Amino acid sequence: MGDFNLALVIVAIILCVIVFVFNVYLLVNYQHPDDKNQAYFPKFVVVLGLSVAAISILMLPADVANRQACRHAIYNGACNLTLPMKDMWLAIYILDAVLVFFIIPFAMFYYEGDQDKSVGKRIRSALLWVVVTAIVCALVLGILYGLVGKVDFTVRHLSSSTTSFPSSWSFSSSQECISGSHQCSAYSASDSSEKTWTMRTTFPEYVVALATIVGSVLFTIFGGVGIACLPLGLIFSFVRRPKAVITRSQYIKEATELGKKAKELKKAADALHQEERSGSKGRKWRKNVKAVEKELLQLEEDVKLLEEVYPQGEKAETTWAMTVLGYLAKLVLGILGLIVSVAWIAHIIIYLLISPPLSPFLNEVFIKLDDIWGLLGTVAFAFFCFYLLLAVIAGAMMLGMKLVFITIHPMKWGATLMNSFLFNVGLILLCSISVIQFCSTAFAYYAQATAAQEIFGHTLQSLRGIRYLYKYNVFQIAFIVLAGLTFVYYAAFGWRRKKPSGRFQLSS
Known part of the structure; x- marks a missing residue:
């Protein structure tokens, strides 16, 4: 048992190193030439933010694997070398909130400050903006917490009279009571016995809950669009591909x-x-x-x-061949992504929107994969969670390019300024909390008894004024609707080939 847990710790450390190296690679290749060899603090924040977002998503499958490491123990504390997941979740949430609401805004204000000013003046100006923003946020949060910072738990009062201990036991689906006494008031309690138990939640929990709600709104919009546009964008990119070189x-x-x-x-x-x-x-x-x-x-x-x-140079034919292979790779990845997207949508409908659920669906798939090999189901679970984060990013990029009322800093390979990087990192961090919450709810059967499910359990879904969003599945329904609209959009317009734009003129 100890060896398995030690292996889990080693895998977690290796994954953290891989995530950090990959994010440095993204920064180096996406950064604008004007930002080379400068803007080191924003670059550090970008790498840290991307690493926190990726690690927070991977922590959910790590939480499941951590639980499975102790499945044969009488209690979790009987295991050696297990990861302290609850403490790790708390640390990730605190770091996520500090990055989104303080460090990233400070880095953006500092980067966008007047270059003619001294470093000290730019720091003071950025700090002033961050302090003002923090005061406004603190006032809003304080007022909301004072007015509606409570949780309403629906409880049912159960009671049962006593009966003599039977000489034999006879239970069935039609008669759950002992013998024929029918003294089962606790089992057959009426709806009138339900009461509402109200208590005030802690301020940190309330802040996390509100941040999750804001992230859930963004996640629903971007994720709903992205779950469709991520695979279909790749497929229709192949459909619109250039068929041959021009003269x-x-x-x-x-x-x-x-x-x-x-x-x-x-x-x-x-x-x-x-x-x-x-x-x-x-x-x-x-x-x-x-x-x-x-x-x-x-x-x-x-x-x-x-x-x-029209590829040029001495290796023009090789360049064209690589272009063709690139579009074929997009087709393959698009088809695989479409299968995953359809599986996600079907799972949301079957397991979350229909009550009681028709089937555990993907939860059962992960469990059976674990039976084949200890961590196979966990790896598949991690893939589905991470795919959802990729869908959020794809949806944000699409809406930023298509809709007038939403402005998203575009990400361009080799031409992305640090303010655009910071904005997108903040968006990803804000949505990552909601991705975790959504995955822990969608895969509640597979991720049961984990630290994440304890955090995202009844407290979040019982907050006054907020619980109705979860009670009536508002986010899940909006997610499915937006995904359906995006599928229709691509079916109607996705096949059209892009043409060079015409003359440009400013409005007078």
């Missing part, structure tokens, strides 16, 4: 048009910089800035598409 004359024609558009954008950007220096930054200026940013992103996509259909 040199076609390339020159398209490149000339893109060059004209690039000149227009540069001219527009220079005009906006001049307006900014003159201090005339009104609503029209901000609107034009967003228009320029949007057209710049579109121009980059057009250039990338043009480079794909």
Whole structure:
């Protein structure tokens, strides 16, 4: 038993190192050339935030594996070298909250500060903004906690009269009582015996609960969209792929048009910089800035598409072959992702929305996989949880590019500024708590008796004013509806091939 737990500790340490190295790799390859060899504090925050988000998702399967390590023990304390999961969850939540509400905003304010100011002045300015934000958040949380910071537990008063000890036992589905006495008031208590037990929750629990609600709203929107757009985006990317290389004359024609558009954008950007220096930054200026940013992103996509259909250099044929293989890989990954997405949606409907559940479904699959090999079900469980986080990221990227009223800092390979990195890391951290809560609820049968289920159990789902969101499955229903709408959107428009955009003009 001790050897198995020791192996679990070793695996956890190795995974943490792998996650850290992978996040450093993402930072190095996604960062903008202007941020190289500088902005070290925002970069540290980005790597730390991404690591916390990934580790928090992987902690749920680690919690399950930790529980299984003690399944043959009379009590959990009888095991040696088990992970202190409750303390680890608490540490992760505290670190997550500090990053989202304090460190990441401070890093963004510091990074976006006036470069002409000294480091000390930029730090003071960033601290001032963070302190003001913290005071406002503290006031809001304090008022809400004072007014509705209570939990309402529905309890049923059970009682039963006594009966003589029987000489024989006879139980059946039709008669659960002892012998024929029918003294089973505790079993057949009426609904009128239900009462509401009210108590005030602790302030940290209330803060975690509100953060989970905010994250749940974002998770429902981004996750519902992403669970569909993640696999379908890959599949339709293959459908819209370039079938063959274009001729040199076609390339020159398209490149000339893109060059004209690039000149227009540069001219527009220079005009906006001049307006900014003159201090005339009104609503029209901000609107034009967003228009320029949007057209710049579109121009980059057009250039990338043009480079794909007309590879150049000595290894042009090899480049084209790699492009074809890349699209084939997208097709394979898209099909596998579609299977996982459909399984997720079916599981939510079968296990969460229908009462009583029709089947444990994926819970049973994980259990059977564990019977084949000790950690196989845990690995599959970790994959499904991590896939949900990837769906959230995919949904955030899609909505940021498609909807006017939501602004998401775009992530571009080799062209992502640190403020965009920090914004997306904060979004991922905020959603990661809700992903954990959602997974612990969706896989409650498999993840039973874990520290996570204790944290996300009755306290969160019994908070006054909030419990109805869980009682009527508001988040799950909205998740399914958004996933269905996204499937319909891709079925109607996903097959259309992107074309280079036309001429660009600012609003006057």
